Amino acid sequence: MTVGDAVSRDDLRIARVALTPVLVADPPLLNTQGVHQPYTPRLIVEVVTEEGVTGLGETYGDTKYLDLARPLAALLRGHRVDDLNGLSRLADRLAVDAARVDGAVDVGGLRGVQTAEKLRLSVVSAFEVACLDALGKALGLPVHALLGGKVRDAVEYSAYLFYKWADHPAGVAAEPDDWGAALDPAGIVAQARRFTERYGFTSFKLKGGVFPPDQEIAAVHALADAFPGHPLRLDPNGAWSVPTSLKVARELADVLEYLEDPTTGTAAMAEVAAGTAVPLATNMCVTTFAEIEEAFTRDAVQVVLSDHHYWGGLRRTQQLAAVCRAFGVGVSMHSNTHLGISLAAMTHVAATVPGLGHACDSHYPWQSEDVLTARLAFEDGAVRVPDAPGLGVELDRDRLAFLHRRWARDDGTLRDRDDAAAMRVAEPGWQAPRTPRW
Numbered sequence: 001m002t003v004g005d006a007v008s009r010d011d012l013r014i015a016r017v018a019l020t021p022v023l024v025a026d027p028p029l030l031n032t033q034g035v036h037q038p039y040t041p042r043l044i045v046e047v048v049t050e051e052g053v054t055g056l057g058e059t060y061g062d063t064k065y066l067d068l069a070r071p072l073a074a075l076l077r078g079h080r081v082d083d084l085n086g087l088s089r090l091a092d093r094l095a096v097d098a099a100r101v102d103g104a105v106d107v108g109g110l111r112g113v114q115t116a117e118k119l120r121l122s123v124v125s126a127f128e129v130a131c132l133d134a135l136g137k138a139l140g141l142p143v144h145a146l147l148g149g150k151v152r153d154a155v156e157y158s159a160y161l162f163y164k165w166a167d168h169p170a171g172v173a174a175e176p177d178d179w180g181a182a183l184d185p186a187g188i189v190a191q192a193r194r195f196t197e198r199y200g201f202t203s204f205k206l207k208g209g210v211f212p213p214d215q216e217i218a219a220v221h222a223l224a225d226a227f228p229g230h231p232l233r234l235d236p237n238g239a240w241s242v243p244t245s246l247k248v249a250r251e252l253a254d255v256l257e258y259l260e261d262p263t264t265g266t267a268a269m270a271e272v273a274a275g276t277a278v279p280l281a282t283n284m285c286v287t288t289f290a291e292i293e294e295a296f297t298r299d300a301v302q303v304v305l306s307d308h309h310y311w312g313g314l315r316r317t318q319q320l321a322a323v324c325r326a327f328g329v330g331v332s333m334h335s336n337t338h339l340g341i342s343l344a345a346m347t348h349v350a351a352t353v354p355g356l357g358h359a360c361d362s363h364y365p366w367q368s369e370d371v372l373t374a375r376l377a378f379e380d381g382a383v384r385v386p387d388a389p390g391l392g393v394e395l396d397r398d399r400l401a402f403l404h405r406r407w408a409r410d411d412g413t414l415r416d417r418d419d420a421a422a423m424r425v426a427e428p429g430w431q432a433p434r435t436p437r438w
């Protein structure tokens with residue numbers, strides 16, 4: 001069968017699933033937990049239909065995700081790629097090891113509470129994307145068409161600024177990067193200029209929670225001076241107390257588009273929201289449907305940063321956007337380290353969400369490596385929505401094999417992302433700080 005030919009529903013059955021964990025280069029980006037490892041784990045999912053059409057998906061590659069992806073892959077033989085509700089039901093059957101879900105904040109990803117359901121969703125999302133990619137290719141339709149059609153031709157992203165070292169600690173195997181160090185306001189402004197020159201971004205997000213708040217306030221003021229009128233955000237990942245959050249909000253009230261997760265937990269976010277006119281965004285206190293009611297009824301957040309990986313896929317992202325719309329809460333997108341398959345998936349779903357009022361986050365510019373034959377490009381800070389069948393991206397098998405060999409050779413040190421452990425290499429004795437840190 002060639003792309004776009006009439007398909008029988010049997011053609012859509014899954015004959016084979018391939019799971020390929022990889023380690024991808026990551027620069028020494030700082031956050032409140034520590035620093036990024038030199039290589040971070042991702043999982044590439046391929047579903048191959050009886051007719052030989054391959055669909056691609058991508059998610060977190062840490063062991064706890066692989067442990068769920070493997071049994072799910074085994075259940076999928078004979079399942080049709082158009083049966084996405086059935087896919088969710090199969091995922092519901094996966095047993096999650098209780099030791100994996102202590103209810104604590106996810107240390108690696110800074111993305112809120114960890115539950116069995118969220119772990120399952122973080123895995124099933126990659127399979128949903130892969131099924132949609134395969135279905136789109138089989139039908140000759142782009143993924144956004146399968147999601148109801150795009151309402152925009154390009155999706156805007158923000159420059160994701162990080163405090164960073166020039167290099168990973170001496171003696172640590174790593175790929176060099178050409179971004180240099182950024183450890184003060186001048187360094188952050190220089191990084192922002194590089195982002196605008198290279199990609200044309202016009203919105204800027206600074207990852208905070210790294211230095212005492214006054215230093216981060218100074219960095220945001222420096223950005224406001226360098227880029228007057230441009231949307232600016234600051235995200236300390238819940239590192240501040242309520243009084244500190246209110247102080248920062250006061251000092252940055254004139255320049256912030258929103259403040260992201262200044263403090264930890266819905267109750268504390270609600271207190272901050274009640275004391276400032278600066279909108280609050282989150283990817284930490286609203287990360288599941290169960291968390292919405294309390295946060296929205298207490299007016300704790302004004303913007304939810306969705307993420308199809310842990311919300312459970314592209315369709316659930318659309319459902320989240322609809323709930324936000326009903327409550328007059330804004331929606332945009334969170335990002336962890338990811339490759340081009342996920343950027344394509346993010347772009348397709350974002351293209352279908354009406355009223356996307358804020359540029360989405362993406363780590364992609366920090367990733368020098370990918371598994372695609374051609375990288376997705378940012379033009380004027382936006383990615384054009386692909387109209388080719390499926391996601392509109394193609395796997396580079398040599399690159400995939402290369403990055404997988406790196407994973408296979410690793411002794412286990414890097415297979416589970418741990419920013420605090422990576423920090424201990426430079427600062428022995430470092431522990432991820434308890435919140436509030438300031």
Ligand SMILES: O=C([O-])C(=O)C[C@H](O)[C@@H](O)C(=O)[O-]
Binds near residue numbers: 030235335337
């Ligand atoms: O809160 C956020 O926006 C994130 O968690 C995004 C990323 O995880 C970021 O903080 C990181 O990778 O250091």
Ligand SMILES: [Mg+2]
Binds near residue numbers: 235237261282284334
């Ligand atoms: Mg955040």
